[in-house]
Amino acid sequence: xQTRNRVKKIIIGNWKMNPITLKDAEKLFRNxxxxxxxxxxxxxxxxxxxxxxxxxxxxxxxxxxxxxxxxDAFVGDVGPFTGEISPEMLANxxxxxVILGHSERRTLGENNNSINKKIKSxxxxxxxxxxxxxxxxxxxxxxxxxxxxxxIEICLDGISKNLISKIIxxxxxxxxxxxxxxxxxxxxxxxxxxxxxIKKILSDKFGVKTELPRIIYGGSVTERNAGEFLTNGGVDxxxxxxxxxxAKKFGGIVKIAENL
Ligand code: PGA
Numbered sequence: 001x002q003t004r005n006r007v008k009k010i011i012i013g014n015w016k017m018n019p020i021t022l023k024d025a026e027k028l029f030r031n032x033x034x035x036x037x038x039x040x041x042x043x044x045x046x047x048x049x050x051x052x053x054x055x056x057x058x059x060x061x062x063x064x065x066x067x068x069x070x071x072d073a074f075v076g077d078v079g080p081f082t083g084e085i086s087p088e089m090l091a092n093x094x095x096x097x098v099i100l101g102h103s104e105r106r107t108l109g110e111n112n113n114s115i116n117k118k119i120k121s122x123x124x125x126x127x128x129x130x131x132x133x134x135x136x137x138x139x140x141x142x143x144x145x146x147x148x149x150x151x152i153e154i155c156l157d158g159i160s161k162n163l164i165s166k167i168i169x170x171x172x173x174x175x176x177x178x179x180x181x182x183x184x185x186x187x188x189x190x191x192x193x194x195x196x197x198i199k200k201i202l203s204d205k206f207g208v209k210t211e212l213p214r215i216i217y218g219g220s221v222t223e224r225n226a227g228e229f230l231t232n233g234g235v236d237x238x239x240x241x242x243x244x245x246x247a248k249k250f251g252g253i254v255k256i257a258e259n260l
Contacts, residue, residue, distance in 0.1 A: 009230060009257040010168065010216055010237030012045040012069060012130060013244025014099060025052040028247060029059055029066075035251025036065055042257045043237070045069045045097050045130075046244070050085055057094045069097030069130065072105060075121040087118075087125035097128045101155060103136075103174045112154035119155060123163050130239070131155060132218070133198070134172040138190075144173075145197055152201050165211035169198060170239045176219030178242040183220065188232035191217045195234035223252040230260055 019025055025048055036044060047069035048056055060066050074084035087098060100122060101115040122129045133151040135144035156164070171194050176186035195215050202212045217229050218239030226238055237257070243249045
């Protein structure tokens with residue numbers, strides 16, 4: 001497996017369907033930028049709802065440290081697809097990343113085949129897919145490994161070796177998300193075990209000499225556990241959701257990544 005010197009950590013804030021007004025979205029973004037003034041080493045991405053992206057892009061011009069991501073994108077560039085937004089449209093307003101295959105979208109009907117099409121289309125538009133994988137629950141038979149393997153096999157099917165390294169894979173165990181009822185904490189050891197497994201699937205699929213996707217972790221990331229996941233979780237970054245709506249806490253996570 002090819003290794004490369006990737007000192008840069010990635011922190012991606014997933015705002016989900018928040019906040020409720022553009023004014024609040026701009027305020028949150030401005031506050032995040034204030035928190036990130038000293039930042040140098042970390043790749044920081046904020047993913048607001050579609051409707052705020054263009055305005056927030058304008059705010060981000062004064063601070064090139066933060067890139068923008070969308071939380072989904074459809075397939076293609078234009079066409080008769082009521083309600084959808086294409087990756088080309090996002091790229092045209094300066095969006096650089098797109099979260100694809102999030103478990104909350106899978107709950108709404110997405111599946112591995114539709115996610116595969118979306119990943120290919122995002123790559124063709126020059127966006128960086130942040131492709132989410134993760135099992136709903138852990139069982140004694142360890143069949144959760146098969147769930148993640150199938151997600152990777154199908155969703156990355158047909159993607160060429162030279163594009164694969166552009167993808168970021170986010171391991172998000174659904175049972176550990178802050179929004180999951182009766183959730184449990186995932187540990188850095190749980191994350192490490194899965195990160196090793198994902199790397200093995202990728203190198204089997206794409207070859208040991210191929211530059212592979214970076215892997216990040218998401219699921220109730222906070223300032224309290226960020227350092228542990230980054231140090232002992234076998235991942236290159238984090239995808240906080242709920243905590244990314246708090247500029248100080250999100251900035252705190254970036255600072256932890258900076259100081260490792
Ligand atoms: P959480 O969300 O940090 O609120 O658990 C992460 C995610 O769903 O991407």
